[in-house]
Amino acid sequence: MAVLWTSADAALATGGRATRAFAATGISIDTRSIRPGDLFVALKDVRDGHDFVADALAKGAAAALVSRIPEGCSEADPLLIVPDVLGALEDLGRAARARTRARVLAVTGSVGKTSTKEMLRAVLTSQGKVHAAEASFNNHWGVPITLARMPQDADFAVIEIGMNHPGEIAPLARLARPHAALITTVAPAHLEAFDSVEGIAREKAAIFEGLEPDGVAVIPTGLGVTPILRVAAETRAARTITFGPEEGSDYRLISAQIAGDATIVRAEAAGQQMLFKVMTPGKHFAANALGVIALAEAVGADQAVLTCDIGLWEPPAGRGARERVYMDIVDETQSFDLFDDAFNANPASMAAGLEVLAGAQPRDGVGRVARGRRVAVLGDMLELGPDEAALHAEIAALAAMNSVDMVHLAGPRMRALYEALPRAKRGEWHESAKDLAARAAHLVDAGDVILVKGSKGSKVSLVVDALRKLGQPGAAEAHKGKE
Missing domain, CATH: 3.90.190.20 (Mur ligase, C-terminal domain)
Structure with missing residues (x-):
């Protein structure tokens, strides 16, 4: 496998000190799934990741990112010692984003983030090397991990960004610096932390705060909060693209017919008719697929290929x-x-x-x-x-x-x-x-x-x-x- 982080590069990115030279081919935060060659990141949650460093090294980890020498380890072990482990992980993500030539796409929304991210992975694979978040890696750990894992030669990177509370999306979006960002939809969710659906919309729209100067915002039409999304998009983005059932949508969903285990989608964009199949039933999957095509086209993907390849996606377990x-x-x-x-x-x-x-x-x-x-x-x-x-x-x-x-x-x-x-x-x-x-x-x-x-x-x-x-x-x- 290709080297993802050398000790020198990782130390430069984080300002840390490597106890000895190493070359990591991956990033891991869990010793249960760690692979030989991974850099183990000793994050603190219910348990302190430092308690598992010795086990990670025994399982073949190339090194461990730590804030102190853990019990059972010494200076002789391959360690990258930093003041704060989570801050250093963010630094790795920031450095990986800076060195990549990939077109970066970001996705958020109340419903369909992970499915949409996987659709993007499916439709972009034939048009370049795709790096995308694993599972639902979309929070303050997941986004920097996804960025830090990004190969230097990726052509596309798909970053999923989620939230539970106000103020979470903007810093993650600034870390990802997407060239194009999509909001799938806005719906009542996490209302324990928000006063209203309008508050949720404003938080989702914060994804546009991280857009690159020439960035594109992709927003859904037909929602009560679409005007909120539009104002945020037009404030932050160089270009705004709309998708949905409303007349005047840039990518207009004309119909979505469920046919057995598939959904037949008719749509229109720039005066051109589109007909494609999503290999699972559900009008909401049709809407997500149209958003995917709009987002992927915004970073240079070919529409004809996209509409063919959307049929390669199937929903993962637990998601329909x-x-x-x-x-x-x-x-x-x-x-x-x-x-x-x-x-x-x-x-x-x-x-x-x-x-x-x-x-x-x-x-x-x-x-x-x-x-x-x-x-x-x-x-x-x-x-x-x-x-x-x-x-x-x-x-x-x-x-x-x-x-x-x-x-x-x-x-x-x-x-x-x-x-x-x-x-x-x-x-x-x-x-x-x-x-x-x-x-x-x-x-x-x-x-x-x-x-x-x-x-x-x-x-x-x-x-x-x-x-x-x-x-x-x-x-x-x-x-x-x-x-």
Whole structure:
């Protein structure tokens, strides 16, 4: 592997002192996933990373970034000693950004940041070497780590930027210095820390404060807060590009038709018609894909290639991925479809997930219940502030709920939705996802389509795991190609 940081370069970037020469090929903050050649960064969280330095070196780390010589180590070990580890990590990210020739793209938004980042990775790969954040590395650790890991020969870098509180996005955006930045959407989320959706919009728009002098801002149309985003974009960006369903959008979404496991998208840009396919159902994925094309074109990518390659993206586990779970190794009809969307939830993304469920087609006549059902398993939406009970109850009034046959719920906040649902749709409610997961076999039948969605902290992923365990080992491979 190519050398990412020499001891000399890292010391120069951080102002630190290297106890001996080293050459690192990667960056790691976790000894559980560390690889030989990584520079281990001893950050302090629940545990102090200095406690794990000796283990990291034993596992083949090239060196460790520390603020003191840790227990079990000495000057003979490869250490880069700095006054503050997090500050030094930011310095590495800043230096990596300064030395790269990559076009840097930044993404934020209340919904769809990680999916959009992965779409960008997929569509840009055929047009150059792409470096993108891993998983949801989008906070005060994740952004500098992503930058510090950036190879010098990258052509594109995709940086995801998130927030939980006011004032978080601007410093991360200034660190990333994007050539183009995208806001996917703004929705009620993190309302514990913000007075209003307008406050969230202003925080999201702070991403434009980091734009390069010739930078491009890409914003969604059709939102109540679009004017706030537009003012921020036009203040900070050399050029503003809009996308969405509104007349006059630079990239206008004309239609998004769900067709089985895909979404067929018709759009228009600069008077030219676009037709492309996103390989997962959901109108919100169509909107994100249009934003991706607008952002990628803004840094010089080819539109024709982009619209072809958008079909290479598939949602990762926990973010809307669809799978079939086979409960019988012989009879493939004894199966159900599972949408795993258990990683994140707020009112906007909950509405989008239920819309996908409403458009899915169950299979009749194969289960204990004659008619296949659309089943929602929903966990608490967290960080919604003082109106959380009302925001949960309002889910019952969504148009997509008319097509949902049964709703099972987990978490104290979801009790409000349980009370608001018509009795015919009320399934089980449990205080915890763990308790609901124990009932997995009673929640689903062959032919059903089931959506599992909730905030990560609600732990509805336990229900996903329990539903997957209803499948017979080896059945998916046995039935592959039969459906």
